[in-house]
Amino acid sequence: MSVAVVTGAAGGIGAGLAREAVRRGMKVVLADRDAAMLDQVAAPLGERALAVATDVTDPAAVESLADAAWDRFGSVDLLFNNAGVLVTGTTWEIPKASWEKAWAVNVEGVLNCLRTFVPRMLAAGTPSRIVNTASVGGFLPSPMMSPYSATKFAVVALTESLHGELQAMDAPIAVSLLAPGPVKSGIFRETPPESARGFHSTMTGMLEENGLTGDEFAPLVLDAVARGEYWIIPQPMTFDDGFAARNAQITARQTPQFQLLRDE
Numbered sequence: 001m002s003v004a005v006v007t008g009a010a011g012g013i014g015a016g017l018a019r020e021a022v023r024r025g026m027k028v029v030l031a032d033r034d035a036a037m038l039d040q041v042a043a044p045l046g047e048r049a050l051a052v053a054t055d056v057t058d059p060a061a062v063e064s065l066a067d068a069a070w071d072r073f074g075s076v077d078l079l080f081n082n083a084g085v086l087v088t089g090t091t092w093e094i095p096k097a098s099w100e101k102a103w104a105v106n107v108e109g110v111l112n113c114l115r116t117f118v119p120r121m122l123a124a125g126t127p128s129r130i131v132n133t134a135s136v137g138g139f140l141p142s143p144m145m146s147p148y149s150a151t152k153f154a155v156v157a158l159t160e161s162l163h164g165e166l167q168a169m170d171a172p173i174a175v176s177l178l179a180p181g182p183v184k185s186g187i188f189r190e191t192p193p194e195s196a197r198g199f200h201s202t203m204t205g206m207l208e209e210n211g212l213t214g215d216e217f218a219p220l221v222l223d224a225v226a227r228g229e230y231w232i233i234p235q236p237m238t239f240d241d242g243f244a245a246r247n248a249q250i251t252a253r254q255t256p257q258f259q260l261l262r263d264e
């Protein structure tokens, strides 16, 4: 892999991925709607990095991002659909605008990038990979953040559909689903409503205590990319038991139980 595009690259996981890709000798196009933070991340990376302020919910902006990437580096063979947002609150209290933003960024943002990049990668005809970021939460739904759970489940599903389509075409584009566990980042930056304060502080405390930094997390992802893995789940200790338990619960038709809420 020689040229990577990373959306949501202004902080957290995306910034870590961009830095690690450059460390491994790749050229990187960093995209984020936060132009100022993006420039701060990109500047130390020098000539191998290009920052392109991009709102992934805007199809025209995503087209401009792709134009900029091909103009500067001549190809794109690794696309990280990483930009994402999270809000907390009860399902019925989270405002419609916040629900719409979650769909717009977490799902439509990924689709906009696929609509723009897949045809260009197919036309290039050279081996490439698309890594869509869901979450462990895309397999294990959580109370108090249902827009996140719902949109990340959607990313898990659409990514498998995408993979099946490209595989059926014998396309040279490989696909990966990335499901991070806790990583220190700005993902919980939105102020919670009163009803979600306890949950929000439990979650931010858990990220601080157990989270990897973006720079610790990124090498695990790029190693999995180098191995050609579809399922990139770098923190299995946060996934395997919960996923097995959920599957067993559904198989046994057991009602879901949520420990986290009871402990608050």
Ligand SMILES: NC(=O)c1ccc[n+]([C@@H]2O[C@H](COP(=O)([O-])OP(=O)(O)OC[C@H]3O[C@@H](n4cnc5c(N)ncnc54)[C@H](O)[C@@H]3O)[C@@H](O)[C@H]2O)c1
Pocket (backbone or CB within 6 Å): 007, 008, 009, 010, 011, 012, 013, 014, 031, 032, 033, 034, 054, 055, 056, 057, 082, 083, 084, 085, 105, 109, 133, 134, 135, 136, 137, 179, 180, 181, 182, 183, 184, 185, 186, 187, 188, 207, 211
């Ligand atoms: N941090 C975690 O514990 C964790 C766990 C599982 C999954 N994830 C996922 O990892 C990805 C990266 O998140 P992070 O934890 O680094 O959080 P973060 O908030 O630090 O980074 C997300 C970045 O996306 C950008 N962004 C948001 N909306 C955008 C838009 N419309 N267009 C372009 N950029 C936009 C933000 O400006 C931000 O820089 C997200 O998809 C998130 O859901 C994170």
